[in-house]
Amino acid sequence: MILLLKRWGKHSLLLFMIIFFIFVLLVTSIQGNAGRDDTPVVHKEWILPSIKHVQGNTVTEVVKNGDTAGLVLARLGLPTSEVGNIIQVAAPVYNLKNIHIGHKFQKNISNDYIKVTYQIDAKERLVLTTESGQPWQAEILSRPLFIRTDMVEGVIQGSLFYDAGKAGLEDALTIQLVDIFAWDIDFVRDLRKGDTFKVLYEEAFDDEGRRVDYTILSAEFVNRGHVYTAIRYKDKKGNFEYYDQEGRNLRKTYLKSPVRYSRISSRFSASRKHPVLGYTRAHRGVDYAAKSGTPIRSIGDGKVVYKGWKGGYGRFIEIRHTNGIHSTAYAHMRRYAKGIRKGSYVKQGQIIGYVGMTGLATGPHLHFEFRSRGRAVNPLRVKHKAAKPVPKTEITAFRLKAKEMMHIMTVQSQLNAWG
Numbered sequence: 001m002i003l004l005l006k007r008w009g010k011h012s013l014l015l016f017m018i019i020f021f022i023f024v025l026l027v028t029s030i031q032g033n034a035g036r037d038d039t040p041v042v043h044k045e046w047i048l049p050s051i052k053h054v055q056g057n058t059v060t061e062v063v064k065n066g067d068t069a070g071l072v073l074a075r076l077g078l079p080t081s082e083v084g085n086i087i088q089v090a091a092p093v094y095n096l097k098n099i100h101i102g103h104k105f106q107k108n109i110s111n112d113y114i115k116v117t118y119q120i121d122a123k124e125r126l127v128l129t130t131e132s133g134q135p136w137q138a139e140i141l142s143r144p145l146f147i148r149t150d151m152v153e154g155v156i157q158g159s160l161f162y163d164a165g166k167a168g169l170e171d172a173l174t175i176q177l178v179d180i181f182a183w184d185i186d187f188v189r190d191l192r193k194g195d196t197f198k199v200l201y202e203e204a205f206d207d208e209g210r211r212v213d214y215t216i217l218s219a220e221f222v223n224r225g226h227v228y229t230a231i232r233y234k235d236k237k238g239n240f241e242y243y244d245q246e247g248r249n250l251r252k253t254y255l256k257s258p259v260r261y262s263r264i265s266s267r268f269s270a271s272r273k274h275p276v277l278g279y280t281r282a283h284r285g286v287d288y289a290a291k292s293g294t295p296i297r298s299i300g301d302g303k304v305v306y307k308g309w310k311g312g313y314g315r316f317i318e319i320r321h322t323n324g325i326h327s328t329a330y331a332h333m334r335r336y337a338k339g340i341r342k343g344s345y346v347k348q349g350q351i352i353g354y355v356g357m358t359g360l361a362t363g364p365h366l367h368f369e370f371r372s373r374g375r376a377v378n379p380l381r382v383k384h385k386a387a388k389p390v391p392k393t394e395i396t397a398f399r400l401k402a403k404e405m406m407h408i409m410t411v412q413s414q415l416n417a418w419g
């Protein structure tokens with residue numbers, strides 16, 4: 001008995017040692033994982049989309065001009081008796097009258113099933129299956145997407161598009177970059193040699209390796225020594241916006257009106273009888289009646305591109321706003337504010353002049369115009385979408401996200417520097 005125990009003891013010791021060894025291995029590997037900084041560092045080889053190649057008995061047919069689903073299904077070799085059946089079964093989930101030139105149909109046959117798929121768009125497929133002679137089943141499947149993250153950084157030498165392209169950023173993403181910072185940087189005029197940029201972006205590929213989506217996740221632009229940061233954040237309602245690191249929305253809104261007015265004495269119209277000249281002509285702005293001397297404020301950040309007497313407009317100022325698309329004009333001023341001259345930069349809310357009745361005016365008022373790409377639009381119709389900051393309840397979550405994004409950009413920048 002004792003002998004037996006001793007024998008078992010020997011075995012169990014061996015077994016124990018083996019188990020212990022495995023245990024040690026496991027623990028160290030788990031700790032190794034937990035100890036690692038698990039921030040997703042961008043590395044191309046790790047994240048290239050794995051592209052599955054459909055193998056086996058697959059036939060593909062592309063929809064051609066003049067095709068119907070029936071014709072394509074017949075070309076796939078499906079018997080006429082099945083074709084009508086398939087279209088009928090598909091109808092509740094997808095109407096196969098609605099097919100597009102260039103999109104693919106595929107038929108896949110194995111021992112016990114036939115599968116027919118139609119590529120609806122980049123993200124969805126109609127899948128029809130019949131198993132072992134059972135009736136056809138139809139469903140819509142979202143295609144699996146492969147996400148790849150990458151970062152590009154560079155220095156401005158000549159032009160944004162050229163230098164961004166040289167750094168590896170394609171034009172579509174450069175356009176996104178311009179739109180994100182458009183409220184703060186005029187990329188046509190403010191850009192300087194030596195300005196730098198970092199852009200972290202995400203691309204989504206379908207399972208055939210085609211890119212179906214691309215988005216900037218975060219970006220940094222250093223313009224004339226000033227650092228601008230953008231973090232893409234989705235709030236709990238599901239809205240995406242770009243914010244700075246403090247959670248301020250990068251999209252800015254204009255002031256609702258440039259003056260404290262008593263009433264609107266004339267609205268925007270295509271044609272109107274001019275009160276002084278008598279003849280009919282368009283009124284391309286809004287007249288705000290206000291006491292002479294009432295301060296006039298710029299409705300947004302921008303640059304004074306015109307300051308001076310301008311015919312019937314009297315003393316006139318035009319401001320081109322930071323995005324380079326919008327400009328506003330202010331007329332009939334009694335006088336200009338101190339320090340305002342052509343070329344000056346003004347801030348939203350900054351006083352640029354005072355209400356008067358210079359030029360052709362019947363009483364003190366501000367004639368105000370809003371122009372978009374040079375065309376006058378109704379200032380009262382300009383959409384003042386509220387550019388709200390990150391909701392207070394989400395600021396902690398946002399800060400974490402912002403920190404993570406900034407960290408990724410820093411780490412990636414170091415990786416790039418090491419080559």
Ligand SMILES: [Zn+2]
Nearest residue numbers: 285286287367
């Ligand atoms: Zn007017």
